Amino acid sequence: MQNVxxxxxxxxxxxxxxxxxxNKQLTVYSxxxxxxxxxxxxxxxx
Numbered sequence: 001m002q003n004v005x006x007x008x009x010x011x012x013x014x015x016x017x018x019x020x021x022x023n024k025q026l027t028v029y030s031x032x033x034x035x036x037x038x039x040x041x042x043x044x045x046x
Contacts, residue, residue: 005014014022024044029036 001015001019002017005012007013010025011023016022025041026044027041028039030039031037
């Protein structure tokens, strides 16, 4: 997978030597009154 790299709908898609995505953009959602609501969105740095 580490040689896979392409421009996708959400941006550049590529993987590291362990097969993990290099784009660490994450979004946490919750459900409020039956609708999805964004709680937090950001780049994972951990």
